[in-house]
Amino acid sequence: MGKGHFITLEGGEGAGKSTLARALSERLDAAGVTARTTREPGGSPKAEAIREMILAGQARDYGSFAEALLFSAARIDHIDSLIRPALDRGEWVICDRFIDSTRVYQGVLGKLDKTVLAELEAVTISGLMPELTLILDLDPEIGLARAAKRRRPGEAIDRFEGETLAFHRNLRQAYLDIASAEPQRCAVLDATLPPEALAEAAWHILRARLPIDPDT
Template identity: 40%
Template sequence: MSNNYYNKSKKGLFISFEGGEGVGKSTQIELLKTSLTKKKINVLSTREPGGTKEGELIRKFLVSGEINSWDTYSESLLFNALRREHINKIINPSLFKGDIVLCDRFIDSTIVYQGVGGAINQTLLLSLHKNFCYDLYPDITFFLSLDPKVGLDRTLSRNNKTENRFENMGLLYHQKIQDGFKALSDKNNKRFFEINAELSVEKISNQIYDHVISIIKSND
């Protein structure tokens, strides 16, 4: 790929990765970042909750501890506060420079985890996003779709045993999460790109890379 495929005078490209637990988002983000960097494309990878220095400090309190540590409404407000800072300090400045931003989770995770899983009215969540997070949505969202039982089994092999609050919420909860992402993907099929996360890492990576390159070419 020549450098002409990416015109840095244009607005950057915002790409999110979504899905339930154990679907391989982090792995695919790193693979895509490496591939794009080799093509001399400026890429930033980040995550939610977190992203900023302050957000990373608060992250551990949201993703660790007992499953009932937070009221679902409190969770939603915290995620929105962290997201606003994330957008202000990390995402928008990078997009303004023309970079590609790869984000591990964004607004769709809040809609699914706190909305579908936590039974918060989706209209309220969308209103919070519109009023406090600039109504910003990714240009592309890769939804790594996986049977939640398979995903939860995968998480058992992780070295990090502390960030497991959501993983501990049970299989029925995680089936709701999978169904929620599937419904969002079907509803927003122009933005979402659904991938079978049971495929090999290489096949998933190739699908993601090819789709991103096609978008870059079409925007050139």
């Protein structure tokens, strides 16, 4: 870890992660802190190309391990080209999804062996753990309705949005289980809150856990 701080946002479809990332970045900027927002899969040109492949469902038939390998390849490039350099410059990085998404989607729901997943994760991130992970909790029916509403006319449903409601309910519980197991890193937020209230709640947690000038 460099001189900056690394925050990740996790949760199901339509939970408002990207909106919250922008709001937190704006607050940090206003506090005189250089903040960068990014996402996974993606965040770098090579990783964005892999993102398109995954979300189009091109890896689905090859199973959870193949998907995990693709996510890991994208993550390695993302870390090397964007996240670590930004942290080394003293910037804050706010990432929409990171390791917990792989743990949940390919691990818990894809039933990928825990030992295999842990070994793959260790090689991929090489010690780069988020200092704070905000998990946006939301009833999956609400989240999927939000996701459908934001979809552009003619835009296809992506690989994960197209899963069953039972899948998304299990997804929600898997995230809550991670939060329960790692309270020192994770905090759960009520994603039914209006965006401004959600940003305020997240900002309160961020200020309590990471060093920011108390007068900001």
